Amino acid sequence: MALPPYTSTLERIWFYTFRTICGLVFFFLIAPLVVIVPLSFNSVPYFTFTPEMLAFDPAGYSTRWYQDFFTNLNWQGAVKNSVIIAFFATILATALGTLAALGLSRAHMPFRTTVMGLLISPMIVPLIISAAGMYFFYSKVGLQGSYLGVILAHTALGTPFVVITVTATLVGFDHSLTRAAASLGSSPAHTFFKVIVPIILPGVISGALFAFVTSFDEVVVILFVASYEQRTIPWQMFSGIREQISPTILAVATILVCVSVMLLVATEMLRRRGERLRGLSPA
């Protein structure tokens, strides 16, 4: 957006001031994530740039914290647990959430607002309260400190995202499509997989992504419901920051930033595909 030639000096000054302010805000958003990348290659256990690093002396850099991450059993166990728990929680949340969203989008759903409110409540209730409730109740029924308990808890936290994204794709869904399929002799199951699924798929996938990230990133409920055996990456990071802070955490953080970049690219591609399919934007 170039300035037209007739702008006054004042407007010109304001234009560049405004751009500078916005630039600073974007800097504030991104810089912290970028700074830790070089810091994670520090050769000494400090959280800051050493003189050697600033002089670009190769001795100031090392990959020892990455080696520590890939060899340390605490971290490797955490990675494995994170993936297992997030995987099962995502599958459960996606299946349950998609079904519920289909029900909620039907024309004759009774008590829609109330039911919707209850179904997305895990997203609204502060995590510490969910964690406290689950801790007491899961201890009572013997699920505290078990994989099943953690997976169930994370499924509950992930379902609202699936419900919301799938419901959103079903807005404006033409129900005559299912009737047309039925009138052409398709069974309900066949209609579901051949007509409904292709339409809601972008919503289901992005809901599943949200559920996965929720579980992968969740730490409050894990701190209460899991024990050391079910430790996940966030659990390990939290206790690492609390107890003995080592730059291994920075290495893990860098790896996770890379993972989120990939996730971002994936969701962006999904969004574009969805828009193209629904004819919202040309190519």
Next chain:
Amino acid sequence: MSAVSPDTPAMLTTADGAPLKVSFDRALRRSRLKALALVLPLFAFLLITFLVPIGDMLLRSVENQLVGNVLHRTVKALDHWDQGSGELPDEEAFAALVADFQEGRENRTIGRVGVRLNYESGGMSSLFRKTGRRAKRITEAPFREAMIKLDKRWGNLDVWRLIKRESDAYTASYYLSAVDMRFIADGSIARQDENRQIYVRLFGRTLWLSLVITVLCLLLGYPISYLMATLPVRTSNLLMIMVLLPFWTSLLVRTTCWIALLQQQGVINDLLVWVGIIGEDNRLAMIHNRTGTIIAMTHILLPFMVLPLYSVMKTIPPSYLRAARSLGANPFTAFVRVYMPNTVAGVGAGSILVFIIAIGYYITPALVGGTSGTLISNFIAHHMQVSLNWGLAAALGALLLAAVLALYVLYDKIVGIDNMKLG
């Protein structure tokens, strides 16, 4: 229905002969049942794994069975004691107390009663421990003299009043503690002692910090949302990535980043010392205090402000501003009087969303908040894990939940649940 000719029957029927209305009702009922059947699995799942646990926790904030269960004989004997009479309970009550103590000592439950009553009145825990150890030596009447000889506090009317008061199965005392009130000896309600008043101030601090964070998010988020909404799509998509990247990044990663940046030997302090703004000896304390909480949480919650703001601003046609300018408004007036009123919905949605998330935040304040930057959630966790005063944790949680739900209703009024967007 003017098309219906006079010779058709008065009642319309379907092909199988059922009246149309009945048939229609049946179809409607079936459709409703189908919708319910689809929602039911998730509903049942959440009921068991989420809603019941929360309800169970909330129940703990009023639940008070312990005293009545362990001291069951005493409580029964106190039934006909008039606590206003100014006289100690009779011999029968003391005998019951000794029996309860002996049983409680064996079951190892008496100590918990002491801890429970200690929440209400200091020194009860030590009294119960001491009495628990020695009560088995008391074997014969008179029990009253023996108990008072064991510890003269058993001759104190207030101790008995406390036991009688806390023998009910439900209590309001946790909620009173949560708002810095307490029962005093005669059963009336009074303010907590000056040095034990923490929770009202803590709620106040939580609300204040959440407000500061919300305002900061709005101040930072408004300009960049405006910029992105007015730039061509291709450029604004690139900028959007800079908002979404932090949004998708693990919250612990972002907290770690701020620890690396803000600590005394961290990047920002090093930079300031190097530039010469501050001396080596007076590095700024920006972490483990309120400042740390505010900076880190503003960074973490900023995307939640930008996304709703941006989606609202994108729908405002640029011609509005041009129209205002052509009618003689200067750029500032045009922006304030025409553009800003159109963004109110986005400002409301973003602010409430950020505020709701902020008042329930736990992780970041726990890691970078020190003591002055901790919020109500941190105290809930403290009472759950350290002091084990679960009733108080539940009462604080219930108050927090009530606040969040009230804000959520407001959010629903402004935005509507159905319009909630993600990413």
